[in-house]
Amino acid sequence: MTKKYIANIVPLNEDFIGTSAHGTAEFIQNNDRLHIKIEMFDTPKNTQHWEHFHGFPDGKDAQIATMKQDLNQDGLVDLPETEIVSGTTMVPFDNAPHEMNIPNDNYPVSDDNGYFAYEIDVPLDQLQKKFKKVFGTDDLELDKRVIYVHGVPEELNLPSTVAGEVGSYDAHVTLPIATGKIQAID
Numbered sequence: 001m002t003k004k005y006i007a008n009i010v011p012l013n014e015d016f017i018g019t020s021a022h023g024t025a026e027f028i029q030n031n032d033r034l035h036i037k038i039e040m041f042d043t044p045k046n047t048q049h050w051e052h053f054h055g056f057p058d059g060k061d062a063q064i065a066t067m068k069q070d071l072n073q074d075g076l077v078d079l080p081e082t083e084i085v086s087g088t089t090m091v092p093f094d095n096a097p098h099e100m101n102i103p104n105d106n107y108p109v110s111d112d113n114g115y116f117a118y119e120i121d122v123p124l125d126q127l128q129k130k131f132k133k134v135f136g137t138d139d140l141e142l143d144k145r146v147i148y149v150h151g152v153p154e155e156l157n158l159p160s161t162v163a164g165e166v167g168s169y170d171a172h173v174t175l176p177i178a179t180g181k182i183q184a185i186d
Contacts, residue, residue, distance in 0.1 A: 003029040005142045007180035009040065009149065012065060013076050014177075017152050019044055019114060021178040025147050032125060034140075036093060038108075038118040040149060043177060045114045047151050050094075050107045050173060053182065055145040056087035057135040062146045064179040072161050079150070079164030079174045086146050086179075090135065091127070093118055093147075098126040100134060103167040107151075143184040148176050 005027040011020040023040035043049055055062040065082040091097050095106040097120065108116040128138035152158075154172050164174035
């Protein structure tokens with residue numbers, strides 16, 4: 001049975017970063033494969049963009065963050081501030097989503113125009129097995145998840161209040177620039 005999901009990806013933190021990143025994501029779950037296709041426009045150019053779906057392990061319905069989540073009122077919604085409405089980072093859209101290795105350098109890089117496209121077929125059984133090991137369920141529940149696209153150039157002067165360090169990666173890598181609610185399509 002084929003299941004299809006889409007997300008309309010809208011800008012986040014656009015006033016500070018100076019560009020309104022937007023795009024679309026499509027997920028097609030068919031038998032033993034999950035086909036993922038993401039196309040982004042107007043992202044910070046020549047920058048690697050981490051992208052993931054976020055959610056709550058208990059199955060609570062995740063929502064996208066807005067400027068209302070700027071709890072410290074520094075003008076930016078950083079990664080930790082998204083968690084109250086969006087949950088935790090779950091599955092990366094890198095070169096091997098089924099391995100769920102979040103911090104790495106295998107994410108898409110935008111071109112001179114701030115454009116990138118990402119497309120991959122993921123072995124569903126491997127993804128579900130790893131997802132169950134990490135989150136206690138093999139049900140991805142895509143329609144309860146949100147997608148985030150992250151990443152701004154290192155030259156961008158972020159306030160010291162911006163958090164989101166992951167391993168050796170700083171907030172320039174993890175700052176959300178766009179987000180979208182994943183919805184099931186009949």
